[in-house]
Amino acid sequence: MKRKAHLFGIRHHGPGSAALLKGALDALDPACVLIEGSPEGDALIQHAGLAGMKPPLAMLFYAADEAANAVFAPLAEFSPEWVAMQWALTHERPVRFIDWPASVSLALGKLAREEALAALQKRVEEEEAAETSASTEDMVSNTSSARLDPLDLLAEAAGHSDGESFWNGLIEQGADSQSPLDIFAAIETAMMETRQHQADVGGMSETEWLRENRREAFMRGHIRDALKSYEGEVAVVVGAWHIGGLRAETTAAEDRSIIKDLPKIKVEATWAPWSDGRLSYASGYGAGVISPGWYRHLWGLYSGDRREGPEAFAAIWQARTAALLRQEGFDASTASAIEAARLALGLASMRGLSVPGLAEMRDASLSSLCHGDDVQLAMIERQLYIGNRIGEIDAAVPQMPLAKDFEVWCRKTRLKPDETANEIKLDLRSEAGLLKSTFLHRLNLIGVHWGRLIDAEAGRGTYREIWRLAWSPDMSVGLAEALVWGLTIEQAAGTATVDRGRKAGGVAQLSDLVRGALVADLPEAASACIDLLQAAAAQSSDITDLMNAVAPLVRIVRYGSARKLPEAELRALINALSVEVNAGIRIGSRQLDDDATSKRMMAMRAYDEALGLFADVALLDEWRRQLALIVDDEQVVTPVIGFSLRRLHDLGLWDETQIAAAFSRKIIGETAARAGAFVEAFIAGAAEVLIQDQALLFLIDEWLCGLNEEVFVESLPLLRRALSGFDMIGRKRIMARIAGGRKEPSVAMETAEHNPVFERALPLLRQILGLDA
Numbered sequence: 001m002k003r004k005a006h007l008f009g010i011r012h013h014g015p016g017s018a019a020l021l022k023g024a025l026d027a028l029d030p031a032c033v034l035i036e037g038s039p040e041g042d043a044l045i046q047h048a049g050l051a052g053m054k055p056p057l058a059m060l061f062y063a064a065d066e067a068a069n070a071v072f073a074p075l076a077e078f079s080p081e082w083v084a085m086q087w088a089l090t091h092e093r094p095v096r097f098i099d100w101p102a103s104v105s106l107a108l109g110k111l112a113r114e115e116a117l118a119a120l121q122k123r124v125e126e127e128e129a130a131e132t133s134a135s136t137e138d139m140v141s142n143t144s145s146a147r148l149d150p151l152d153l154l155a156e157a158a159g160h161s162d163g164e165s166f167w168n169g170l171i172e173q174g175a176d177s178q179s180p181l182d183i184f185a186a187i188e189t190a191m192m193e194t195r196q197h198q199a200d201v202g203g204m205s206e207t208e209w210l211r212e213n214r215r216e217a218f219m220r221g222h223i224r225d226a227l228k229s230y231e232g233e234v235a236v237v238v239g240a241w242h243i244g245g246l247r248a249e250t251t252a253a254e255d256r257s258i259i260k261d262l263p264k265i266k267v268e269a270t271w272a273p274w275s276d277g278r279l280s281y282a283s284g285y286g287a288g289v290i291s292p293g294w295y296r297h298l299w300g301l302y303s304g305d306r307r308e309g310p311e312a313f314a315a316i317w318q319a320r321t322a323a324l325l326r327q328e329g330f331d332a333s334t335a336s337a338i339e340a341a342r343l344a345l346g347l348a349s350m351r352g353l354s355v356p357g358l359a360e361m362r363d364a365s366l367s368s369l370c371h372g373d374d375v376q377l378a379m380i381e382r383q384l385y386i387g388n389r390i391g392e393i394d395a396a397v398p399q400m401p402l403a404k405d406f407e408v409w410c411r412k413t414r415l416k417p418d419e420t421a422n423e424i425k426l427d428l429r430s431e432a433g434l435l436k437s438t439f440l441h442r443l444n445l446i447g448v449h450w451g452r453l454i455d456a457e458a459g460r461g462t463y464r465e466i467w468r469l470a471w472s473p474d475m476s477v478g479l480a481e482a483l484v485w486g487l488t489i490e491q492a493a494g495t496a497t498v499d500r501g502r503k504a505g506g507v508a509q510l511s512d513l514v515r516g517a518l519v520a521d522l523p524e525a526a527s528a529c530i531d532l533l534q535a536a537a538a539q540s541s542d543i544t545d546l547m548n549a550v551a552p553l554v555r556i557v558r559y560g561s562a563r564k565l566p567e568a569e570l571r572a573l574i575n576a577l578s579v580e581v582n583a584g585i586r587i588g589s590r591q592l593d594d595d596a597t598s599k600r601m602m603a604m605r606a607y608d609e610a611l612g613l614f615a616d617v618a619l620l621d622e623w624r625r626q627l628a629l630i631v632d633d634e635q636v637v638t639p640v641i642g643f644s645l646r647r648l649h650d651l652g653l654w655d656e657t658q659i660a661a662a663f664s665r666k667i668i669g670e671t672a673a674r675a676g677a678f679v680e681a682f683i684a685g686a687a688e689v690l691i692q693d694q695a696l697l698f699l700i701d702e703w704l705c706g707l708n709e710e711v712f713v714e715s716l717p718l719l720r721r722a723l724s725g726f727d728m729i730g731r732k733r734i735m736a737r738i739a740g741g742r743k744e745p746s747v748a749m750e751t752a753e754h755n756p757v758f759e760r761a762l763p764l765l766r767q768i769l770g771l772d773a
Contacts, residue, residue, distance in 0.1 A: 005223050006030065006233060007247070008080075009187045009240030013279070015078035015295045019302035021237060023180035025087045031232025033088040034222060035081050036239060037073060037097035038105070040269040045096070047271060048082070049089040052394030055082060056274040056292070060400065060483060061102035064266040068495060069106050070484045074274045076292060078299035084237045098222035098236070100215045100259070107263040188243050195244030214262070216245035217255040224252060270400040272480030273473075276387035293387035294358045301355070310348070310355045314341040314364075321365045324380040332369045340368035358385070390473040401487040402479050409439050409489055417450065417471035424451075426465045437465055441520035442493040446482040448475050494525040501529040507536050507577075511549035515556045518565055526566070530573060537577055543588040544600050546581050547607035550574060554610040574614060581607060582622045590635040597637050601681065604643055624653055631662050638674045641666060642681030649689070649696075660699060667703045672711045675703070676718030683722050691733050701738055 008024055010017035025033070041059045055077040062070035075082045088095035198204060204212075219238065223246065226234045238246065276292040297320075301313050318340040325332035344364035348356040356364075362377070370376040393399075399407070410416060413436045426433035440451035451467040485499070486492035497517050504510045510533040517526035533549070540546060553574050557567060585604075592600060611623055627644040630636050645662055648654045654662075663682070667675040679700065683690060690697045707715065723731065 003227050005034070005227060005236045005246075006181075006184075007188055007236050007238065007243050008184050009191055009243045010080040010237060012081070012239060013074075013076055013079050013292075013295065015299035015302055018078050018080045018083040018299065020180045020183055021080045022083050022087060022303075024184055025084070025235060027179070027181055028233050028235060029091075030093065030235035031230040032094040032096075032226055032234055033084050034096060034098045034219075034226055034234065034236045035084050036099050036219070036237060036242065037081060038099055038102035038269070039097045039222075040102045040267050041073070042096045044269055044271055045085055045089070047394065047397045048085045050394035050396055052392060052396070053271075054392040055079070056276060056279045056389065057391040057393070058272045058274040058480070059269060060272045060480065061106065061267050061269050062483060063106055063110075064268050066110075067486050067492075068484050068499075069110050069265075071102065071106065071109075072272070072274075072481075074279050076279055076295070078295050078303075080237055084235075094230070096222070098219045100218040101264070101267070102269070103264040103267045104214075104259075104262050106267060107265045110265075111263060187240055188247075191240045192244040192247060195241065212242075212245060214259055216242055216248070217250075217258040219246055220248075220250060220255050221252065221259075271393055271397055272400055272483070273391040273393055273476045274480070275390045275474055275477045277382075277474075278477060278481075291358060291385040292389075293383075293385045294361075296387060296389075310345060311341070314344045314356050314361070317341075317361055318344065318365060318369070321361075321380070321384060322369055324384055325369060325376060328376075328379045330370075330376050330379075336369050340364040343368055390477060392473075400480065400483055402483045402489065402492060403476070405488045406479055413439050415439070415469070417475075418469070419471050419473075421468060421470040423454070424467050424469060426467065428463045428465065433465075437467075437519070438521045439489070440467055440469075441516065442489050442522070445493040445516055445520055445522075446478070446485060446489070446496050448478040448482065450475055490522070493520055494522045497522060497525040498528045501525075501532045504532070504536070506542065506545045507533060507540050508545050508548035508552075510536055511552045515552040518556050523566075530566075530569065534573065534576070537580065540580075541584075543581060543584045544596070544603045546577055546584075547603035550577050550581065551606040551610040553577070554614050557614070575616065575619065578611060578614075578616070578619045578623075582619065582626055585623075585626050586630050586633055586636065589630065589637060589640045590633075592637050592640075597639055600637075601639055601643060604640065608647060624648070624651065628653070638666065638670075638678040639681040642678040643684075646682045646684075646689070649693075656693070659693075660696065663696060663699055667700075672707070672714040673718075676715040676722075680718050680722035688730070691730070691737055694737065697734070697737060 006024075006028055008021055010021055037059070038061055040061055044059055047053060055075055058072045058074040060070060060072055085095055087093075199209075219236075219242065223234065223236060236246070279292045297313075297317055315338070318337045319334075321340070322332040322334070322337040341364070344356040344360045347360040347363060348354070351360065353360070366372060366374070366377055413432070415436060424436070426437050428434050428437055440453075443450050444453075450471055451469045454466045454468055482492045482496065485495040494517070497513055497520075501510055501513050504513065510529055514526055514529045514533060517523075517529055537546065537549070553570060556565065557570055557574070589600060608623070611619060624647075627647055630644040631641055631648065633641075645654075645659065645666075649659045666678045670678070683700075690700070704712070704715075704719075726734070
């Protein structure tokens with residue numbers, strides 16, 4: 001009789017599957033264990049038994065010449081693959097992975113992306129621009145058919161609403177009293193039938209079938225080799241879906257023909273720490289966990305030395321829920337937790353479950369602990385259902401390249417990761433200070449926010465930075481994820497920046513990326529982002545976005561004294577953007593809604609300040625000319641007019657008579673909403689303007705006194721919001737000035753205006769205050 005391997009169809013990251021698998025392996029006592037996974041991971045299996053290896057972890061496979069071409073295979077302590085590895089290592093049995101090599105899957109994935117991009121570009125060139133969007137959507141939708149879930153078919157036959165709840169009730173939270181080998185035999189029979197049905201109804205595309213057939217051809221080859229090499233039983237741990245393919249009657253020659261001439265690339269493999277949050281994402285072999293925290297609780301029920309019953313299982317979960325609610329300040333008593341546990345058990349009994357599932361536990365918690373308030377439960381859902389555990393790698397395991405480079409940088413900069421928050425002050429004129437700054441900026445670009453920049457201009461210059469450093473364990477996971485961008489901190493930061501630049505949704509985002517690349521000393525990435533920014537600016541008609549792009553670029557130029565920057569190129573770019581802004585600001589400020597107006601106001605303030613720092617006379621003159629035109633344009637929204645008039649006042653470009661006349665036009669006879677919005681924009685953030693300019697102060701006073709009660713009440717919220725930015729001293733001085741009434745300028749003041757000493761010092765004073773900028 002022909003020998004066959006024992007196929008154990010599991011669900012990736014399923015604690016019930018893991019518990020059944022452990023029982024099946026104990027009962028079968030196989031001579032070797034084969035696991036679905038890339039064979040490049042065989043060298044990593046030996047590390048899984050080390051004491052310092054604490055899941056969640058991930059096996060990372062990446063192309064040696066292109067780290068961005070990579071895939072993670074995450075594992076939790078309740079993953080059947082992890083349990084299979086642990087069993088084999090403990091019993092000293094051979095164990096290896098049998099899926100298609102990562103060298104093949106990554107090569108085919110890269111080829112597929114290149115072909116799809118080439119096809120898309122060709123299609124765009126052939127079709128009209130108006131039709132491109134629709135055709136692109138058609139193309140994307142045609143590349144993958146709606147794949148039928150075989151578990152949904154079984155669930156429908158069994159009377160369950162969906163395959164997820166069916167599998168959970170039957171396998172993950174049930175099957176306690178049956179033989180694990182019998183259960184796996186039943187899973188095999190059911191999955192073979194559903195797979196055949198999938199083939200009959202066309203539930204997968206030809207591309208998907210080809211992919212699965214290739215993978216399973218590799219698996220069948222490994223199984224044949226194991227059956228030849230070992231006399232005892234051979235255990236094969238695979239996703240339940242693959243059982244039908246592995247039981248197919250094929251010859252070795254037929255399988256070799258399926259995988260013949262497949263492309264390959266050189267691949268590296270390493271262990272990387274993972275986290276519960278990332279474990280909840282679908283990744284690697286397409287398997288994610290919606291609730292890692294809940295599955296870990298289930299695994300505790302199955303894996304403990306002393307198997308506790310459903311009562312203790314429910315009580316422990318509800319006690320944990322109550323404790324988390326109390327931490328958030330909610331009332332959750334022990335008595336309520338007991339009632340919640342009893343309710344969960346009752347719901348499970350009514351629904352035909354041997355153990356309460358997540359739905360039963362949640363319903364019970366919501367009713368007994370949260371009194372029906374979804375908000376209370378939402379406050380703890382992430383910590384309770386997803387979890388916050390972060391994996392750890394044993395010190396004996398060779399470090400991944402990015403972690404190794406991180407340690408090199410830590411030694412060079414003499415920075416040590418510490419969970420205790422502390423501040424450091426860097427002098428960018430020193431080599432050590434500049435090196436630390438570069439390192440921290442690069443880490444931020446790859447999403448590892450060990451340091452957060454508090455102040456980039458401490459000491460009133462551009463030579464100092466203040467950083468707050470605080471390391472957290474999940475940053476090691478961020479380093480692992482960043483490996484897809486490169487093998488060193490510098491390479492990863494540069495690649496990540498350029499990639500984000502290509503995906504940027506606006507000019508302002510690109511401007512921030514340019515600044516980030518330059519302060520991180522990534523000239524090639526900065527140059528690429530500048531090119532992208534220039535191309536985007538040429539196509540952009542969003543004046544707000546263009547203004548938001550100017551301020552970061554101007555700040556970049558200010559770093560020129562501490563960092564080597566392409567100042568000429570940056571100045572040309574700032575000039576080009578500013579010309580576009582100045583040309584379109586007036587027309588572009590008409591008929592804006594409230595949200596767009598608010599964004600425009602913030603952008604104008606930042607742009608005005610940046611333009612002053614940039615100190616280009618021609619740009620400043622044109623900007624100020626536009627401000628004057630805006631004040632006289634009745635179609636421009638009133639907050640923009642208020643800001644423009646204020647700047648004309650602050651810069652001394654209009655005299656008191658012109659300012660008063662324009663101010664009067666904008667508030668006298670206007671609706672309360674328009675007049676209030678104008679006044680709010682004009683006086684925002686500067687009590688000193690009203691204190692020193694009594695003409696404007698009493699103009700506002702007269703306007704307020706002339707309002708009837710209804711209009712005054714309507715205007716009051718806008719005025720309160722405008723005055724909320726004044727400090728208490730400023731408010732008191734304004735009240736005192738109003739109470740004192742109008743005052744004529746004194747002779748001393750008139751004399752002071754013509755003081756020759758003061759007039760000689762005035763240019764320097766204006767320069768210091770930034771009024772000539």
